[in-house]
Amino acid sequence: MPSSTGMAESFRAFSFVDRILSCEAGVRIRGLYGIPAGIEAFPAALVAEAVGQLAAWSAMAAVEFQRRPVAGIAGCIELLGDVRPGQTLELAADLESADVEAAAYGGGAIVDGIPVLRLTHCVGPMVPMEDFDDPASVRARFGVLRGEGAGPGGFGGLPPLPIERTGGEAGKVARASLRLPSSARIFADHFSRRPVFPGSLLMHANLELAAHLVSDITQASIGRTWRPRAISDMKLRAFIPPGEILELEARLEESSDHAAELLVETRRGKRLLGSARVRFVSEGPA
């Protein structure tokens, strides 16, 4: 039985679709999300989460809310622009397929007519809905989103995700540990029956470590700054519960004055939990 706090946070603390404008189950879906004005920041990983959540609504509707997709594979996430608290994301997802095994989709987010993020070749394994959420509540929420929409402002910001550098070699490899909180508002919403650390937040932590590493290789591009441009071949291999201590590693694979390619991996002991490639580009005066 969820706690009263859990009930209150469900569909709020880590939900990033306020309204579904149109939905063809298992085919395409369009929606909106208003980033709360009062939060500190809304990182790109959460924009990707919003697109994934929109696609999930269409996929869940396609299988009558018996199963739900979870984060699995992202072929490519293009990071096209920053977003700010107070802005509204126009979300879109087109599904290649949605069945009891998996949902495959692509999509993107636009702010004020400008694309800020694009997802391609994403695959979410479908898991039994009742293991993670109350199917009736999820179905009812779908009705709300398709109707008048949800009230804005449920997301109160990210919980602290302290990344502690543990080693590496400057400009080549960076290692760190990430201590996940044992409790946080987001876990009551992701998911209400089984708290799981969101894959998008793992991606966010990996991007932070990767950014630390590329900041070490600035000698050849003085006056320029590195910006993450794309994440590719992202794959999550296991559910991560609250309270875990994870080992992160970012490794430089290739670099030039203008671009750097890194491999990021997350482990718990010897077990590989997730991996991705990150491309940074340098920006600034030539």
Place this chain on the structure above:
Amino acid sequence: MTNSNITTEEIMAIYPKVAETMADALGRDVAELRRDASLIDDLGAESIDFLDIVFRLERNFKVKIPRGKLIEEARGHLSEAEFEKGGVVTDAGVERLKSFLNEVPHERFNASLKVADIPRLFTIETFCKIVLRQQKAAVIAAAAG
């Protein structure tokens, strides 16, 4: 569909592209892969990798691979009761698998093979055959109009 209408030449014709797809999905060099490598035991593939491989093959070969039906296909004409008892593949089931998965070295079929362990048998060549079967099925469907 049986294996009899899939030739070694057909398999070898698509193997390089299948191997490249596998290498991309598993984060390995193509040179590391062997046609008879077990995806799980030799290449460390997990269930998420199988999903990745299937979707990449669909995109790269423009085919639709029926997910969740690989075991059903492997069972062929045998009923579920004839194929397995209590999660263990029967003798008749093992014989059927040896015929259907004739690319898998026979020593990998152990006496008490569990249904859950059938994917351990799958090799890169198994997926070549899956792609070829779907390509042929698409041609037949197109011809039937």
